[in-house]
Amino acid sequence: MKFALACYGSRGDIEPCAAVGRELLNRGHEVRMAVPPELLDFVQSAGLEAMPYGPNVQSFWDAEFLRKSTWTDFRHNFWKVQGPIKLLRAALEPINHHWAQMGTTLRSLADGADLLLTGLTFREAAANVAEYYDIPLAILHHFPVRAHGQLGRILPAPLTRSAMTAMEWVVWRMTKDAEDAQRRALGLPKATVPAPQRIARRGATEIQGYDEVCFPELATEWAKEEVRRPFVGTLTMELSTDADSQVASWIAAGTPPICFGFGSIPVESAAETVSMISAACAHLGERALICSGGTDFSEIHHPDHVKVVGTVNYAATFPACRAAVHHGGAGTTAASLRAGVPTLILWSTDDQSIWGTQVKTLRVGAVRRFSETTQESLMEDLRQILAPECATRAREIGSQMTTSAESVARAADLLQDLARSRGRV
Numbered sequence: 001m002k003f004a005l006a007c008y009g010s011r012g013d014i015e016p017c018a019a020v021g022r023e024l025l026n027r028g029h030e031v032r033m034a035v036p037p038e039l040l041d042f043v044q045s046a047g048l049e050a051m052p053y054g055p056n057v058q059s060f061w062d063a064e065f066l067r068k069s070t071w072t073d074f075r076h077n078f079w080k081v082q083g084p085i086k087l088l089r090a091a092l093e094p095i096n097h098h099w100a101q102m103g104t105t106l107r108s109l110a111d112g113a114d115l116l117l118t119g120l121t122f123r124e125a126a127a128n129v130a131e132y133y134d135i136p137l138a139i140l141h142h143f144p145v146r147a148h149g150q151l152g153r154i155l156p157a158p159l160t161r162s163a164m165t166a167m168e169w170v171v172w173r174m175t176k177d178a179e180d181a182q183r184r185a186l187g188l189p190k191a192t193v194p195a196p197q198r199i200a201r202r203g204a205t206e207i208q209g210y211d212e213v214c215f216p217e218l219a220t221e222w223a224k225e226e227v228r229r230p231f232v233g234t235l236t237m238e239l240s241t242d243a244d245s246q247v248a249s250w251i252a253a254g255t256p257p258i259c260f261g262f263g264s265i266p267v268e269s270a271a272e273t274v275s276m277i278s279a280a281c282a283h284l285g286e287r288a289l290i291c292s293g294g295t296d297f298s299e300i301h302h303p304d305h306v307k308v309v310g311t312v313n314y315a316a317t318f319p320a321c322r323a324a325v326h327h328g329g330a331g332t333t334a335a336s337l338r339a340g341v342p343t344l345i346l347w348s349t350d351d352q353s354i355w356g357t358q359v360k361t362l363r364v365g366a367v368r369r370f371s372e373t374t375q376e377s378l379m380e381d382l383r384q385i386l387a388p389e390c391a392t393r394a395r396e397i398g399s400q401m402t403t404s405a406e407s408v409a410r411a412a413d414l415l416q417d418l419a420r421s422r423g424r425v
Contacts, residue, residue, distance in 0.1 A: 001419045004110045006034040006126055007119035007140070008054055008102070010264035010294075012329045014039050016140055016209050016235035017119060019404070022046050023412040034109045036060075046237065051109065054102050054122075057264075060094050092174050099125055099178035103185070110135065114419040120145065124179055124195040127204065132186040136418045137204040140411075142330035143354050146196065146206065146229065150218045168194045200227050205418055207411055209235050210330060213400045214337070214358055230414060233407030234334030238315040247289065250307050251320045257287035257307075258382065259317060261326035264294040265348055267370070274300045274308070280378040281305060284386075289321065315339075315404065323385050327370070328352030328359075337364065340398025342385035346370040364394040 003024050007017040014035050021031045025047060034053035035043050043050040054060065102122050106129040110116045117138045118126035130137035144150070147164040149157025172179075172194035180190060191198060199206070205228040212219050212231040222229050251257060260277055267273050274290065274297055281288040288306045290297060297308045314332060318324050318339035326332045328345035333355045336343040343365035345356035356367030366381045384390065402410075 001114045001416070002030045002032070002112060003115050003117065003415060003419070004032050004034075004113035005117045006053060006106055006109055006122070008036060008057075008060075008121040009119065010057055011039060011042065012263065012331050013119050013121070013142070014043065015237055015331060016142065017117065018043050018046050018048060019235045019237045019408050020117070020140075020411045020415065021048050022237070023408045024415065027412065027416070029416075032109055032113070034105055051105065053105050054098050060098070088170065089174060092171065095122065096175055096178040099175070099182060100185075103129065103182040107132070107186075114422075115415060117415060123199075124175065125182060127195055127199050127202070128179070128182055128186060128188060130204070131188060131198075131202060136422055137199065137202065138415060138418060139199070139204060139206045140209050140235075141206055141229075142209045142234070143351050144208070144215060144218060146222075146227075148215075148218055148221055150215050150221060168196050203228065205230065205414065207232055207414060209233070209407075209411070210334065211337075211401050213397065214362070230410075232410040232414065233402030234331060234338075234404070235407050235411055236315070236331050236334070236404045238313060238404050240313050240316070241311050243309045243312050244316055247307070247309055247312050247317055248320070251289070251317075254287055256320060256322045257289045258323045258325060259289045259291065259314075259321040261291045261314065261324065261332055262293040262295050263327040263329045263332065263348075263352075265327070266294045270295050270297050271300050273297075274302050274306070276373070276375045276378060278303055278306050280375050280382060283379055284382055286322070286382070289317070291317075293327075323365075323382070325382075328355040328367075330355065333359065334401070337394075337397055338401045338403070340395040342390045342394045344368070344381050344385050346373050362393070362397055364390065364397050 005017045005021050007014050021033055025031045031048055033043055033048050033050040035050050036054060036057045037052040038056050040050050040052060103125045106126055110129050110133055113135060115136045115138060116126055116130045117140060119140050123139050127137055147161045149160045183191060208229055208231040211233045219231060258281060277288050277290060282305060290306060290308045291312050292310055302308055314335035318336050318341055321341055323342040324336035325344040325346065328347040329352060343359050345359055345367045347353045347356045348370050359365040360367050365385045368377060368381060
């Protein structure tokens with residue numbers, strides 16, 4: 001069978017699709033992927049055929065949208081309608097701008113395919129292409145994006161569901177012109193309801209690429225609806241890196257450290273971040289392993305109780321550490337939960353805050369906005385997650401998590417069954 005996989009975003013968005021693609025390829029299927037240009041080498045190194053999909057990720061998102069000043073202004077003006085609307089328009093502007101180009105790539109990628117799998121970004125455009133070719137559509141979610149009432153009990157469940165449903169309508173209205181243009185070009189009728197409703201009506205499968213234990217009541221809530229949202233667990237390839245050996249040696253040479261990891265979004269001040277971590281850990285008598293992501297820490301001086309490295313294999317590193325402190329990406333959060341270590345999430349974007357909320361709700365760690373973190377707050381949070389009861393609870397949750405191999409196999413099984421269900425063998 002032929003599978004078309006289209007995903008856009010940072011490596012954390014691409015790796016889940018690549019993990020499933022590699023599994024399908026190993027099962028003898030034909031797999032074609034579309035990914036951002038700077039991640040072509042990463043996907044091709046996994047043995048997958050790939051084509052460029054959209055612009056470079058760094059040029060796609062306006063850096064100002066993620067800066068502390070933007071979010072501070074947003075919080076101060078949240079009570080004004082134009083506050084959230086302005087921020088949402090800023091987030092959706094690049095999507096509208098690149099919609100036609102991405103749609104063209106999707107149409108080429110999916111030609112002759114038996115199934116189209118897409119990630120969260122541009123899922124609406126992918127849904128239109130799947131409708132055009134009349135092939136099954138699968139969407140990979142790395143956190144719950146469909147309406148539900150299990151968001152850490154921040155709001156009453158009915159209000160949470162209503163707010164999420166309303167947001168789907170608002171997003172549709174703000175992207176409607178771009179989507180209408182794509183549907184006209186494909187010869188499809190004009191859309192009259194938001195994409196999530198159309199996706200559900202066509203029987204698309206929305207794969208939940210995270211463990212059910214992370215949102216323990218979500219499956220029960222969604223079971224009341226006529227939707228396909230199976231939980232498979234987090235999809236990763238757990239790739240080794242050049243730094244793994246030296247990291248393992250450094251860890252073994254002393255007491256287990258606290259591992260600090262950062263995602264692809266650069267921190268505003270690398271020097272201040274290292275200084276804050278160094279001072280907090282020195283005060284607590286802990287060692288710190290700092291793993292850079294999109295931030296260059298290489299030229300920053302640090303004391304002996306701190307080691308700074310590049311990318312590491314979290315699946316191998318986290319189990320050897322006392323705790324994990326990171327940005328709250330879905331894959332990194334799954335790695336710390338699977339490792340059974342307490343977790344502190346210092347988040348920068350909304351999806352990361354959701355994972356932070358769940359870590360707190362599960363009683364396996366703590367959460368704080370990264371831009372509001374200080375040396376004092378970091379020490380306070382570290383004391384909390386290093387408490388024996390938090391470590392015990394983290395091990396308990398870790399024993400309930402699926403392994404990466406199990407998750408990838410489940411997802412591949414689902415996609416094969418979906419393609420075959422339409423008689424495309």
